[in-house]
Amino acid sequence: MLSETLEISRTPIREAVADLIKEGLLVQIPRKGFHVREITESEKEQIMFLRLSIETEGLKKLVPNITKEQLQSLRKIVSEQEQEMLHNDPVTYIELDQIFHRQILSFANQNLLEQILQEMYNLTRLLGHHALMKEGRMAEVIQEHKQILHALENNDSSKAVQLMERHLEITKSNVNTEKDNS
The missing domain is CATH 1.20.120.530 (GntR ligand-binding domain-like)
Known part of the structure; x- marks a missing residue:
């Protein structure tokens, strides 16, 4: 969906998401997607x-x-x-x-x-x-x-x-x- 909206291939989207996960800003929820990490x-x-x-x-x-x-x-x-x-x-x-x-x-x-x-x-x-x-x-x-x-x-x-x-x-x-x- 994001790839279509931004009119770019999926690869840069995957790389950006991977970077955000690595930096601790996104959390992956299996079978649901991602959400912004909450700070305790x-x-x-x-x-x-x-x-x-x-x-x-x-x-x-x-x-x-x-x-x-x-x-x-x-x-x-x-x-x-x-x-x-x-x-x-x-x-x-x-x-x-x-x-x-x-x-x-x-x-x-x-x-x-x-x-x-x-x-x-x-x-x-x-x-x-x-x-x-x-x-x-x-x-x-x-x-x-x-x-x-x-x-x-x-x-x-x-x-x-x-x-x-x-x-x-x-x-x-x-x-x-x-x-x-x-």
């Missing part, structure tokens, strides 16, 4: 714990060494997020959100932590879509990112960490709220 409450807690630990550590390492060019790069990402919000493109918006968070780790030379965050990318992306369902959340995220940038500009490590913790806690609370409403 325990997994949500673990993801948020790991993100909080990884990202606050990255900020602690970055603050004393951040350059003007790195700050400009992070500002550019946030600016692009604003544009995607105005264009009502949540997919690109979330991709930029992920880039913002990974870029902090990259600039902090925390390559292993960045790699771990990248491996969690798909699961956090699923959570990100749910967290953005709240009216006005996209604009709130941009403001939270700008506050983190301001703390980085002022070389205020404790403030940057505090703001990242708050940012991730709000995201976690929005994920849980969306789940409760569904």
